[in-house]
Amino acid sequence: MNITENAKTVLEKRYLIRDAQGKALETVPQLFQRVASAIAQADRNYDPQADVEKTAQEFYDTMTDLRFLPNSPTLMNAGRDLGQLSACFVLPVGDSMEEIFEAVKQAALIHKSGGGTGFSFSRLRPRGSVVNSTGGVASGPISFMKVFNTATEAVKQGGTRRGANMGILQVDHPDILDFISCKSDNSEINNFNISVAVTEGFMQAVHAGEDYPLIDPRTKQEVGRLNAREVYDKIVDAAWRNGEPGIVFIDRLNRDNVVPSQGRIESTNPCGEQPLLPYESCNLGSINLAQMVKGEGKKEIDWDKLGQTVDTAIHFLDNVIDVNKYPIPEIDRVTKLTRKVGLGVMAFADLLMLLGVPYNSQEGVEIGQQVMGFIQRRAKEQSCRLAEQRGAFPLFGESIYKDETPIRNATVTTIAPTGTLSIIAGVSGGVEPVFAFAFIRNVMDGDELIEVNPLLRRRLEERGLYSDELMKKVIAQGSLQHIDEIPQDIKDVFVCAHDVSPQWHIRMQAAFQKHTDNAVSKTVNFPHSATREDVDKVYQLAYELGCKGVTIYRDGSRGSQVLNIGKVSKEAKSDEEPQAEPSSAQQQNRLEPRPRPAVTMGITEKVKIGCGNLYVTVNYDENGICEVFTNTGRHGGCPSQSEATARLVSIALRSGIDVQTIIGQLKGIRCPSTIRQPGMKVTSCPDAIARAIEKVMRSQNGGQMPSAVQEMERELNQGAREEEVDHSIAGMRFCPECGAPVVHEGGCVICRQCGYSKCG
Structure with a gap:
């Protein structure tokens, strides 16, 4: 395999089978052989004479050529006793103590097996409601979210990472204001991403400046009214402050609900890209677009290679559904009724750089739409071919596709974050722009190793411009854009996340959403100087362009900054944060620790x-x-x-x-x-x-x-207020395992040095 040393380290550390003493029992090629062989076995379910060795070789070649990789649980668990291969699950949370704690138990089993969970808490009666059976008073959704959060903290997920959750509340729930502010303290509910389920009616009321009703989920009766614009402004303000909550356009998720007879979609997976019915799971995988180019000198997309890879990937993901060992019997049953899969992409930013096209350009957006449109069509065609051999998904007859050609999988495409997968492939993550083109890696003898994006390095070397000194300038600036020694044509193409305006982030997300069955995991990056009005404009643009949800992150908005990129005004402080009075320790001349530095x-x-x-x-x-x-x-x-x-x-x-x-x-x-x-x-x-x-x-x-x-x-920014470091996403600046900076991508943090990741 042509992988980087960093990718090899991540695979060896996180994916290989080990004995009780921690000794690796397989090599990296053997890992992929294990996965390919296990997934190929499903072919015999439909043809006892199937050549599973040939299928296994095809799967092996596709993975080891780094053309396609399945989600991490599949790489970790295929061919092993645990055998749980799904990343995404949604569990129902009913309005009784028995149902709530049944969901807690089920979530613990999922986290133990290596999956993440999504919940809607919209069915729970509001805080202060009378509980008829006891005469007591209900504590409301937020209190039970804390119970789920504590349970997640106690369960080590798959032996490799802590569990991740999505918590969603409908905008018309009476406790919506408490929900919007429930993560204003970064140490609270820190194993959850949260999103408000926004309806079309609510957005219309926002635009009209009207009130909207609050509905008791138990009685279905109106119990109050709020001004839609004021609630919307509170969502914007909270997101501006620390990135939470996101918003999910819930009616759009249900517009694309393939089997509405089975109920409404209430929630998504932890990163928001996979809407699911209760007890559904979804198996994800991603195509490496950096491998889909051809030509010497001027590059072009290799459509034939991309099409063949899509065919193999859909075959692979459909097989996963059959060989998967699900953590709960009901998940096994419901998943196989719709057989949803989610094929996505990684290295889109790398593809644009190889083609010489800026990410933040109309041409870049059009290429995104063209590529995803091709993948969507080819994936559906392959799923229809599989249906000819294996049958359509069982609920096809009551689905929105019932009058069309039978199809094997109710959904075929999803854009996931691909944090660790993109490290293995040595490429950019998902459809995100490159976060940083260079960084310094320290080693034990005190030397500094300069890590540089290989595409940028190659371009600079071709032009005779590369030097370590130049790269140190890039590291210090966080961007190429203000470095005089770099020609403008290179600056135009090699743009990082903070060179891309929030509007271009949303336009790119919308381009991929047009041709994606499920949703698109994407973080819209804002500079520290962004205002609430800037966040408002992006939310409105996402609504206008047809996105299914929005996640934003304003640089420096969290007490423990992940990684600042670019210049930040030294005078920049929140106008709502007064100068602190001298502490009692200072007044009494006692020792007081200096603040933790912004960079170490x-x-x-x-x-x-x-x-x-x-x-x-x-x-x-x-x-x-x-x-x-x-x-x-x-x-x-x-x-x-x-x-x-x-x-x-x-x-x-x-x-x-x-x-x-x-x-x-x-x-x-x-x-x-x-x-x-x-x-x-x-x-x-x-x-x-x-x-x-x-x-x-x-x-x-x-x-x-x-x-x-x-x-x-x-x-x-030397003036930014320092807060206590914790190990939640909100409080995470450096990787807790290797100490390198971590970055925000698609609702997760990812360490691109050692592969550590955390969502929620």
Whole structure:
């Protein structure tokens, strides 16, 4: 396989089968052989004489050529005992204690198996309603969302990542105002993405400035009225503040409900791209568009290759439905009634760069529409061919397609985020523009490795322009657009997410939505200086252009910024945040930690301890070492103890306590689980932390920040208010596993260095 070292590392770390001691039991090629062979077996369900070896080879070649990759649960679990291959599920939440906690249990089983869940809480009676059976008072949807959130926190998803959820509430629910603000505190409900289900009637009332009714979901009676524009403005304000909630145009989801006889679509998967009926699941996969070009010099789309890949991918995804081991019997039954699949794309930004077309251009939008239109037509044609051999989906006779040619799958296309998949393929994610063209990777000996987008590097080398010094300027600026040494024709094509105006983000999303059965996962990036009116305009444009939902993120709007790109005004502060009064500690002349810096660099070291592996990250800025955090491996122990030690060390470091004093206090502490095992290089978790700090002191010449990062630091907003770091999406700046910056894509954060991802 022609994969990058980073892709190989991600596959080895997250996807290979391992024994109880963590030793890999398969190679990367064997992983794909395992998956291809397992999925090909479904052919025998329809033809006992089927040549499954030939099918397996076709699937293997398509994956290892990086033309198509299925979603992560399929790569992880196909051919293994767990066998759960779906990424997306929607569960119903009924208005009784029994139904609510049945959904909690089912969600836990799904998270354990590696899937994500979507819920609508719109059926729950509002807060303050009388409960007839007990005479008590209902606590409302928000309180039960917190129950689901806590349960998610307790379940480690598939042994590799925490569970992700989507929470949706209908805009006419009486508790809608509480829902809009329920994530204003970034530490609350942090395993959920949330979206308001907006109706056509509500949007019409917004435009007319009229009131609209609030409906009690239990009695179906009007219980109040709100001004639609005021509610809409609250949604816009909350999204402007920290990106939550998103909006889902719920009537549009149901306009494309293939089997309305089975009920209304109420919710989507965690990233919003897959609307599903209760108990439905969907199997996703993505075509790598960077592989779909041909020609020397001037490139063009290879339509034949793309068509063949679509055919193989739809065959693959239909087989997944049959070999899948579903976590709940009802999901097995309902999924097979409609046999929904979701074929999407990754590397669209790379395709445009190969073609020499700007992302933020009408030509780019037209190519997006052309490519997705082709994929949609070809996917439906292949699904119809499969129906000839295998039969249409069981509910075809009562579907919206009943008078048309029989089709195997009720839906065939979905645009998913492809966070980790795009790392494996070494390309840009989904239909997003490139987030950053270059970044610095630190290694243990203190050297700086400059990572550069391979397409940009190749173009600059062809023109004799490439140099490490130039790339450091790109890193510091976050963009090519203001660098004089780079010609304008290259700047026009190599645009990153923050060079693309929010309007072009929406136009591109709408172009793909026109030819997508389900929906499009996309994040609309705003600069820090964007106003609420800017967010309003994008929401209105999304509504006008036919999008099914909108997710936005304003750079720097969350207390713990993911990664600032480009220049941010040093004077930029929220006009609603007054200057803080001196703290009591300052007034009494006590030590107080300096704020955590906006940019740090650091190293992560893997250390073997008595109960497993400990990963110690030590970060520093121009003032020295400022932060330590730890993460235990799958078989590690005492995570709370090591985290507590790391937090106290971080506070001490930023309070000015001498580093050598801290090292002296920690070094040599002994733990029985470590000292009783011969050959250990450390004596405990605190000892490992001390030794990692000591290495940084040596390798980084006292912990001084490299000059390129100092440049980046100066470009960032020094006035932005710093808040406590947590490990929710809202609070995540750096990867908790390797310490690299993470980025927002399609409702998730993704670390493009080690493959860590989190949604919700």
